[in-house]
Amino acid sequence: MNFVAGDSRFGHLRLKLVLFFSVALLLTGIVMYTLAVQQGYFIPKTAVTFEADSGTDLHVGMPVKLSGFPVGSVESMELNSQAHVHVVMLIGNPYMHWIRTDSIAVLQKEGLIGDSIISLQAGSPDLPALAAYGSIKFQAGRGLADIAEDVRNQVVPVIHELNTALQDINAPQGNFHRTLSESRILITELRQTRARTDRLLDHVDHLLQQDGRSTLVDADKSLLDSQHLMRQEIPQLLNQSTITLQHLDQTNTALQQTIFTTQALIDNNASRIHKTLEDGDPLILDSTQLVHSATLPWLFRRSSSAPTTSP
Secondary structure (H helix, E strand, O other): OOOOOOHHHHHOOHHHHHHHHHHHHHHHHHHHHHHHHOOOOOOOEEEEEEEEOOOOOOOOOOOEEOOOOEEEEEEEEEEOOOOEEEEEEEEEEHHHHEEOOOOOEEEOOOOOOOOOOEEEEEEOOOOEEEEOOOOOEEOOOOOOOHHHHHHHHHHHHHHHHHHHHHHHHOOOOOOHHHHHHHHHHHHHHHHHHHHHHHHHHHHHHHHHHHHHHHHHHHHHHHHHHHHHHHHHHHHHHHHHHHHHHHHHHHHHHHHHHHHHHHHHHHHHHHHHHHHHHHHHHHHHHHHHHHHHOOOOOHOOOOOOOOOOOOO
C-alpha cells in the first residue's frame, strides 16, 4: 500500500494507537476483574487446616466446595513432623458460619473420572463456628482404585461360580448330564403316557357314542313313563284321598254329636243314677249275707238247728 503524503486518514496516528491500546487494556482489566470477582479473589477469606495421611489427589489450588457450591480453595501443602500432609484452605468469610468444630473435609471426585475437590460437610448448629487456622477432620474419598477393588471383589466370586458351573456342565458324570439323561427318559415316558391317554380317550368316546345313546334313550323312556304315571295315577290317588278325608270329616262330626248327646244324657240322668245306686246298696248287702249263709255247714247237718239271723 502506498502512503500518500498529506493523507488525512493518517493524521494523529500516534494518538489513535494510544487510544486503541488504552481501550483494549481497559476492557481486558474489566474482564479480569469480573472473573476475579466470580472466583472470589476479592472476598475476605479465613484459613482452615486439616491433616491427611497421603497427598494423593491433593494439590494447591484445588477447589473447596460446601454442598456443591464453591467456597474456597487449597492454599498450601506441606509435610509436618509426623510425615503427614498439612493442608491449608482459604474459605470465604461469608461461608465460615457453617463451618463448625465438628465439620469434616472429604476428598471426592466430580463424577466418575472428574477432577478432585475438597467437599466440606456443615457441622452441628449447636457447636461454635471454627476460628481462623482451626483444624477439622479429613476423610479420604473413594478413588478409582478403591472402586476397581470393590468391583473386583464382586466380580471374582461370580467368575469363580461361572467357572465351577461350566466345569460341572462339561463333566460327563456331572449333575447337568445326569439331569439331561433323566429328562430324556421322562420325556419318553410322557410320550408313552400321552399315547395311552389318547387311546383311553378314544375308548371313552366310543363308549359314549354307543352306550351313552342307549342310556339316554332308556332314561327318556323312564321319564315318559313317570310323566304318564304322574298324569293318570296321581290325580286318581288325590281324588281318593280327598274322598277319604271327606268321610273322615263326616265320621268325626258324627262322633262329636254322639259324644255331645251322651254327655247330655248323663247330665240329665245323673240324679236318677245316683239314687238307683243308693237303693241298690242294701240289696247288694243282703245278697252278700245270703250267699254267706248258704256256704255254712249247718245245711248239711240234720241235728243242728238253723242259725238265727240278725235283723
